[in-house]
Amino acid sequence: MVNYPNGKKNTFHHEKTGAGRRGMELEKEINMTNDWYLNQDIAVIHKKPTPVQIVKVDYPMRSAAKITEAYFKLPSTTDYNGIYRGKYIDFEAKECALRTSFPIKSIHAHQMVHLEAVTRHGGIAFVIVRFTASDETFLVKAMEMVEYVRTCGRSSIPYAWFTEHGILIPYSYVKPVDYLKIVDDLYFKETVNE
Helix, strand or coil, X not given: CEECCCCCEECCCCCCCCHHHCCHHHHHHHHHHHHHHHHCCCEEEEECCCCEEEEEEEEEECCEXXXXXXXXXXXXXXXXXXXXXXXXXXXXXXXXCCCCEEEHHHCCHHHHHHHHXXXXXXXXXXXXXXXXXXXEEEEEEHHHHHHHHHHHCCCEEEHXXXXXXXXXXXXXXXXXXXXXXXXXXXXXXXXXXX
């Protein structure tokens, strides 16, 4: 953390967030990283919009409309998708405030089924999990997480499992969540090293 002479505090990384904003900081950083990938013509990966059914709108003024009631149309699949090096890429991103484990209920069953289908059809599928307490962000292949969830008989995944099966994504200022470096190592290793 850096303190400026005017008394303001600034962190070069992300600040801790409350339950109501959980996931927003990670999402913001992934979006920044994806914008950098797009601007550098490295990949085209975007956040998927969540389909919403608007039920009620208030018009306090003619020029302003305020949505006061809306519902999700369908359960969403995952957060992000796109294309990288000619391959379809699809992933979910989650933040976790717990120190010792990641609640399995944080990822819905239909999301796991979707990631499994993407893998089965030759796409690249993974999950990015940030442990906010330790300020660590991991990338885990979707199928490793799917298999663990199917066989673990637990309601959470231990933090130690992520350190063993996940890959730590290092933070950088320009690309806060540079996950494609890890995707290269996991899925394109033979072509990267040529």
